[in-house]
Amino acid sequence: MNLSDLFSEFKNLKPDPHYTEKSKRAILASPQPAPRLREKGFMIFLRSLETGVALVLAGFFILLATNSLSGNKLAPVQYAVIDPNGLHAEAQAIDIQIQLANLDYSEVTSTASQSTTPTAPGAASPSFVPVGLGGAATSTATSSASAGDVPPATATTTLSVDQALKALSE
Amino acid sequence: MVNGPEPEQEIVFVQRAVKGDSSAFGVLYDHYHPMIYRFVMIKVGRREEAEDITHQVFLSAWQKVKSYKHQGHPFSSWLYQIARNQVIDHYRARKPDVSLEKTDPESFAIAVDHAADISKKMQLEKVRTAIALLKSDYQDVIILRFVEDMTLKETAASLRKSEGAVKVIQHRAIRELKKVLGGEPSISLNSFSISSDESF
Numbered sequence: 001m002n003l004s005d006l007f008s009e010f011k012n013l014k015p016d017p018h019y020t021e022k023s024k025r026a027i028l029a030s031p032q033p034a035p036r037l038r039e040k041g042f043m044i045f046l047r048s049l050e051t052g053v054a055l056v057l058a059g060f061f062i063l064l065a066t067n068s069l070s071g072n073k074l075a076p077v078q079y080a081v082i083d084p085n086g087l088h089a090e091a092q093a094i095d096i097q098i099q100l101a102n103l104d105y106s107e108v109t110s111t112a113s114q115s116t117t118p119t120a121p122g123a124a125s126p127s128f129v130p131v132g133l134g135g136a137a138t139s140t141a142t143s144s145a146s147a148g149d150v151p152p153a154t155a156t157t158t159l160s161v162d163q164a165l166k167a168l169s170e
Numbered sequence: 171m172v173n174g175p176e177p178e179q180e181i182v183f184v185q186r187a188v189k190g191d192s193s194a195f196g197v198l199y200d201h202y203h204p205m206i207y208r209f210v211m212i213k214v215g216r217r218e219e220a221e222d223i224t225h226q227v228f229l230s231a232w233q234k235v236k237s238y239k240h241q242g243h244p245f246s247s248w249l250y251q252i253a254r255n256q257v258i259d260h261y262r263a264r265k266p267d268v269s270l271e272k273t274d275p276e277s278f279a280i281a282v283d284h285a286a287d288i289s290k291k292m293q294l295e296k297v298r299t300a301i302a303l304l305k306s307d308y309q310d311v312i313i314l315r316f317v318e319d320m321t322l323k324e325t326a327a328s329l330r331k332s333e334g335a336v337k338v339i340q341h342r343a344i345r346e347l348k349k350v351l352g353g354e355p356s357i358s359l360n361s362f363s364i365s366s367d368e369s370f
Contacts, residue, residue, distance in 0.1 A: 015203065
């Protein structure tokens with residue numbers, strides 16, 4: 001006999017109708033166990049955890065997507081309230097005030113050093129040259145008239161800020 | 171092909187059963203009980219055991235139906251899963267003792283026509299025993315594909331496997347079955363072929 005025919009013969013396998021009816025009645029009459037309170041609470045906790053995690057992940061991916069779409073991946077963050085030019089100007093102004101404050105000090109010390117030790121290595125150094133306003137510094141080193149026997153000498157040097165800083169560092 | 175309620179209707183009945191509607195579960199019982207019974211019967215081979223196991227399958231399904239979640243698979247796949255587990259539990263409790271040589275025609279549980287001759291009964295029991303000797307996956311595919319006449323897609327959905335996996339399992343199962351039945355001159359294996367949609 002053919003195997004496929006034998007397989008189709010298995011379709012004749014049918015449960016006994018009496019057994020089927022009895023089994024069905026017994027099953028449908030049996031009570032369905034109610035889920036225990038502890039299990040219920042745990043399920044609620046699991047579901048809220050699921051929802052929370054899903055929301056957090058969704059938010060994270062939305063942020064990730066919007067950042068990648070903006071195109072400014074490596075550019076520094078630009079804020080509307082910050083004006084770079086204004087900041088630069090302000091920084092320049094602060095520098096100037098410091099330089100002006102140093103100006104008085106430098107004038108005093110340079111005068112003093114010239115009057116006491118004119119051959120001191122630092123005397124002729126540009127480090128004592130006061131720095132003026134703007135991109136270039138104009139200094140006027142005037143030997144004190146109170147020295148008496150030393151003829152008054154006036155030297156005017158024009159230095160840029162970079163030159164002045166370089167000289168200071170040396 | 172599986173006849174019965176349409177998938178949309180089935181979903182409605184399942185939803186009602188999940189809510190505790192016993193009449194809806196009764197409809198599902200009537201539809202799936204013969205299939206599950208055949209599935210179990212071919213695996214265990216004895217009518218009383220098959221009836222007990224099938225009863226347990228549906229009792230377990232009724233008691234757990236409230237936790238059932240429709241995940242796109244047919245309801246039958248859930249029942250087959252329970253049936254597989256019940257059969258495994260049954261064999262854990264009692265080691266099977268099956269052998270082609272030890273088949274006793276008087277103990278056949280296969281209900282063929284009363285007029286059918288004893289040799290046909292013998293052949294059926296030998297095939298059933300040969301199927302029972304296969305691996306569980308092979309048995310499932312053979313039963314669903316060739317006894318229940320399910321398509322590859324339906325079998326894959328019922329077993330929660332891919333169609334490709336079912337094809338491979340079917341191919342191996344047939345090869346194994348032919349090997350087991352190879353020494354049976356009364357059963358013709360040459361004419362047993364698989365239809366075009368699952369050919370290799």
